[in-house]
Amino acid sequence: MEFLKWRAEDGVAIVTINRPPANALAQQLIRELDELMTEVEHNNDVRVVLLHGEGRFFSAGADIKEFTDVSSEQQAVNLAENGQAVFDRLESFPKPVIAAIHGAALGGGLELAMSCHIRYVAEDAKLGLPELNLGIIPGFGGTQRLPRYVGLAKAAEMIFTGEPISGAEAVQWGLANKAVPQEELLPQALELAKKIAKKSPVSLKAAIHALQYSKKSFEEGIKAEAEQFGIVFNSEDAKEGIQAFIEKRQPTFSGK
Numbered sequence: 488m489e490f491l492k493w494r495a496e497d498g499v500a501i502v503t504i505n506r507p508p509a510n511a512l513a514q515q516l517i518r519e520l521d522e523l524m525t526e527v528e529h530n531n532d533v534r535v536v537l538l539h540g541e542g543r544f545f546s547a548g549a550d551i552k553e554f555t556d557v558s559s560e561q562q563a564v565n566l567a568e569n570g571q572a573v574f575d576r577l578e579s580f581p582k583p584v585i586a587a588i589h590g591a592a593l594g595g596g597l598e599l600a601m602s603c604h605i606r607y608v609a610e611d612a613k614l615g616l617p618e619l620n621l622g623i624i625p626g627f628g629g630t631q632r633l634p635r636y637v638g639l640a641k642a643a644e645m646i647f648t649g650e651p652i653s654g655a656e657a658v659q660w661g662l663a664n665k666a667v668p669q670e671e672l673l674p675q676a677l678e679l680a681k682k683i684a685k686k687s688p689v690s691l692k693a694a695i696h697a698l699q700y701s702k703k704s705f706e707e708g709i710k711a712e713a714e715q716f717g718i719v720f721n722s723e724d725a726k727e728g729i730q731a732f733i734e735k736r737q738p739t740f741s742g743k
């Protein structure tokens with residue numbers, strides 16, 4: 488992999504986007520993200536993924552320079568659908584994915600961050616969908632995910648104007664979980680990731696599966712929740728968790 492690297496620390500895969508100068512999401516980088524997910528999904532040492540950007544930004548979005556190679560409507564549809572498929576996979580990835588956002592998450596960069604389960608941001612980061620400044624629209628799920636976080640009116644304003652909001656504002660609007668000074672971003676996001684990594688991978692996977700139904704009907708969602716509850720209840724980790732509570736000790740979850 489050229490633009491993504493990762494290392495494991497206490498059950499956390501720390502994934503770094505490294506494509507200077509702006510971590511623009513070249514199509515190759517999006518393919519690498521798909522490959523990385525396959526690698527990390529099958530690695531039992533990894534329980535949580537933490538995604539962050541090297542350099543000045545998390546990511547400034549799709550690579551605008553690559554757009555000059557897109558010469559037909561169908562090619563543009565394909566470009567959008569490829570990105571959407573990889574980001575959909577990330578959103579339903581069976582291990583929690585946390586984005587740590589500094590500098591800027593713009594366009595596809597924000598669409599990537601919105602596909603993660605949790606977002607920690609630097610207070611002064613810029614988060615926005617500036618595609619209309621380029622005469623295009625968001626294409627990696629932004630028109631659908633942004634309103635789910637901030638509501639339709641704020642999403643319309645952000646998309647129509649192309650103007651970003653700060654990390655602090657993103658928390659107020661429900662787009663990000665927590666805003667911190669930039670120097671505290673990675674340590675705090677890593678602390679959160681390590682805390683989550685202590686939970687049972689079986690129950691994390693089931694919780695992620697059930698949460699996906701928030702996009703569907705309540706009836707479908709609670710049915711899925713009950714099914715997942717059954718699967719998890721039958722796991723060794725559930726026995727360990729319940730026994731540990733009774734014995735007044737910390738559980739150790741094996742992932743079985």
Ligand SMILES: C/C=C/C(=O)SCCNC(=O)CCNC(=O)[C@H](O)C(C)(C)COP(=O)(O)OP(=O)(O)OC[C@H]1O[C@@H](n2cnc3c(N)ncnc32)[C@H](O)[C@@H]1OP(=O)(O)O
Pocket residue numbers: 508509511544547548549550551552567570591593594595596617618621624625626627
């Ligand atoms: C389906 C998805 C669609 C999309 O995602 S469309 C893309 C949406 N994103 C954007 O429109 C953001 C565009 N970039 C910017 O607005 C600015 O940049 C920043 C706010 C990120 C940073 O501004 P500043 O600090 O003034 O730096 P700088 O000189 O503009 O950029 C540094 C270098 O980064 C390159 N760059 C920035 N964003 C992109 C990009 N999205 N695609 C390709 N290159 C990008 C520039 O060109 C430049 O490069 P050089 O130093 O060689 O001139």
